[in-house]
Amino acid sequence: MKLPDKVMKEGKAKVIYEKEDGNLLMKFKDDLTALDGLKHDQMPSKGKYNSVMTAHLLKLVADAGIPTHLVSLLEPGLMEVKKVEIIPVEAVLRNVATGSMVRRLPLEAGSRLPSPVIEFYLKDDALHDPWINDDHVRILGLATAEELKRIRELTLKVNDVLLDYFASKGLVLADFKLEFGRLGGDLVLADEITPDTMRIFDAKEFEKGRLVEYDKQIFRDGGSPEDIKAAYDEAFRRIVGEEPPF
Amino acid sequence: MKLPDKVMKEGKAKVIYEKEDGNLLMKFKDDLTALDGLKHDQMPSKGKYNSVMTAHLLKLVADAGIPTHLVSLLEPGLMEVKKVEIIPVEAVLRNVATGSMVRRLPLEAGSRLPSPVIEFYLKDDALHDPWINDDHVRILGLATAEELKRIRELTLKVNDVLLDYFASKGLVLADFKLEFGRLGGDLVLADEITPDTMRIFDAKEFEKGRLVEYDKQIFRDGGSPEDIKAAYDEAFRRIVGEEPPF
Numbered sequence: 001m002k003l004p005d006k007v008m009k010e011g012k013a014k015v016i017y018e019k020e021d022g023n024l025l026m027k028f029k030d031d032l033t034a035l036d037g038l039k040h041d042q043m044p045s046k047g048k049y050n051s052v053m054t055a056h057l058l059k060l061v062a063d064a065g066i067p068t069h070l071v072s073l074l075e076p077g078l079m080e081v082k083k084v085e086i087i088p089v090e091a092v093l094r095n096v097a098t099g100s101m102v103r104r105l106p107l108e109a110g111s112r113l114p115s116p117v118i119e120f121y122l123k124d125d126a127l128h129d130p131w132i133n134d135d136h137v138r139i140l141g142l143a144t145a146e147e148l149k150r151i152r153e154l155t156l157k158v159n160d161v162l163l164d165y166f167a168s169k170g171l172v173l174a175d176f177k178l179e180f181g182r183l184g185g186d187l188v189l190a191d192e193i194t195p196d197t198m199r200i201f202d203a204k205e206f207e208k209g210r211l212v213e214y215d216k217q218i219f220r221d222g223g224s225p226e227d228i229k230a231a232y233d234e235a236f237r238r239i240v241g242e243e244p245p246f
Numbered sequence: 247m248k249l250p251d252k253v254m255k256e257g258k259a260k261v262i263y264e265k266e267d268g269n270l271l272m273k274f275k276d277d278l279t280a281l282d283g284l285k286h287d288q289m290p291s292k293g294k295y296n297s298v299m300t301a302h303l304l305k306l307v308a309d310a311g312i313p314t315h316l317v318s319l320l321e322p323g324l325m326e327v328k329k330v331e332i333i334p335v336e337a338v339l340r341n342v343a344t345g346s347m348v349r350r351l352p353l354e355a356g357s358r359l360p361s362p363v364i365e366f367y368l369k370d371d372a373l374h375d376p377w378i379n380d381d382h383v384r385i386l387g388l389a390t391a392e393e394l395k396r397i398r399e400l401t402l403k404v405n406d407v408l409l410d411y412f413a414s415k416g417l418v419l420a421d422f423k424l425e426f427g428r429l430g431g432d433l434v435l436a437d438e439i440t441p442d443t444m445r446i447f448d449a450k451e452f453e454k455g456r457l458v459e460y461d462k463q464i465f466r467d468g469g470s471p472e473d474i475k476a477a478y479d480e481a482f483r484r485i486v487g488e489e490p491p492f
Contacts, residue, residue: 104376105368105386117381122351130350133379135363140351 001074003027012037013050013196018083023071026051026079028192032228034220036128041219045246048076049232050194053239055079057162057193064161066154067188069181076246084181084190087143088123089132091155095163096174098199098211110201110211116159118152123179150187151180158189169238171214172206174199195235214238247320249273258283259296259442264329269317272297272325274438278474280466282374287465291492294322295478296440299485301325303408303439310407312400313434315427322492330427330436333389334369335378337401341409342420344445344457356447356457362405364398369425396433397426404435415484417460418452420445441481460484 003025009016012033017025028047033040055073062068071080094117097107101117120137121129137143143151155178166173176198179191191197195215205212214235218228236244249271255262258279263271274293279286301319308314317326340363343353347363366383367375383389389397401424412419422444425437437443441461451458460481465474482490 104373105378105382106370106373107386113385115385117385119379119381124352127350127352131377132351133365135365136351139359139361139363140353 001078003078013192019080022083024081024083025074026081026192028054028077028079032196032216032219034216037125039220041225043225043228043232045244046232048246049236049244050192050196051077051079053194053236054192056240057165058189060165061158061161061189064157066157066161067183067186069183069188069190081190082183082188084183084188086123086179086181086190087147087151087187089137089142089148089151089180090121090123090129091151091178091180092119092121092175093117093155093159093178094119094175095159096172096199096201098174099217101175110206110209116156118155147182147187154178154180154187154189162193166200166238167203169241170203171238172201172203174201174213195232200235200238247324249324259438265326268329270327270329271320272327272438274300274323274325278442278462278465280462283371285466287471289471289474289478291490292478294492295482295490296438296442297323297325299440299482300438302486303411304435306411307404307407307435310403312403312407313429313432315429315434315436327436328429328434330429330434332369332425332427332436333393333397333433335383335388335394335397335426336367336369336375337397337424337426338365338367338421339363339401339405339424340365340421341405342418342445342447344420345463347421356452356455362402364401393428393433400424400426400433400435408439412446412484413449415487416449417484418447418449420447420459441478446481446484 004017007015008018013029015027019025028051030042030044030046032043051073058068058070069081069084071082073079094101095113097111097113098109101107102109120132122132134148137148163173178189180187181190199213199215199217202212214231218231233244250263253261254264259275261273265271274297276288276290276292278289297319304314304316315327315330317328319325340347341359343357343359344355347353348355366378368378380394383394409419424435426433427436445459445461445463448458460477464477479490
């Protein structure tokens, strides 16, 4: 499909175009970035993988009654979405202690948390997405108390849906990051749900105490292009239920 | 006064002894530490300054109906307090954007916040007192939801009392850190309130846009021993209302 000439916004993982009817086109890039952009590489067809997985998972949560920005996947790599006013607060939900949480707090890597933990981060590249709490959200005017409550509610609901779905695919959903946007008086789930924005472990290995994961962590940890490709292949297989055709 | 032989606990700023009747003795040290203990020095009589200021301010908030651990100041440098079960959560309240808040968030140094911001930190030297939110407090079992609500309530109440008091002394209370302990089914304000645990600016200079402060920040910023002494002298004069006699 021919893309509009004018780019509306370009981020690390996607380029956004505005359609004439007001909807947006999200072109998923093949770039892999990590460590706050210090680490950068490409994975052939990554944009196709991630767009297909995002559309698949957004449909899944939409079917469960969670409003999302998805209109349709136009073709692998290109998704049409509603134009929403993005709230610059990233909501991270954790079911398992990993990553920064384990480095910061007295928790063992790979331990299941007694109940989900939600953390908020300010979407601000220049400030490296700092952690924020409800008070910071308020004084920075990022969202109303009601919106923050709704973000928590929707994030927990998304977790309920994905946790079950991933479990049925032999995966443990350790954590994920969501973004929300304002649309017609309510909030809708926006952005992507991909191995770039979540950590997923093989369930069988996890039960044996081994963390085998199929997500961008492989890249952060310095995995080879083949290792990264294998991880995204397996994530695609489990999530979408078919062999990646790209 | 003769101190018990056995030290119950020694921190960076105080040594704690247990009395025979079950109360505790807090011996305030003359040590100055900053940058997570990397920076270390001494200020003669600092323990005396800080104990007198703490007792003065704890009495002030106690008179306003906030329960505290204070029994009495036995002599400059030595305070008798009730034995409480310390909750390992530091509550930081900010009225003015300074320090780490300004480095982390899009806020100007010295700008008044539209309303107070409370941040929580885990009291854990080995982990460098990491930030935590309500969910972390819950899953780490640090405090109940009710206790956290009470900590917020008491912290805001302390702020109301101190903000007015400091204003009457020509000072702007920019931020401070509190600790709380369990005692007889309620929480009480514990620890110290000193230029080590708060940032206070001269109000007249502040209104002119200049940040002149009388607290440990002078030490963090590499001030000379004379500059540090002058800052604590001025804090003492304003808070206690008399010339430091040490």
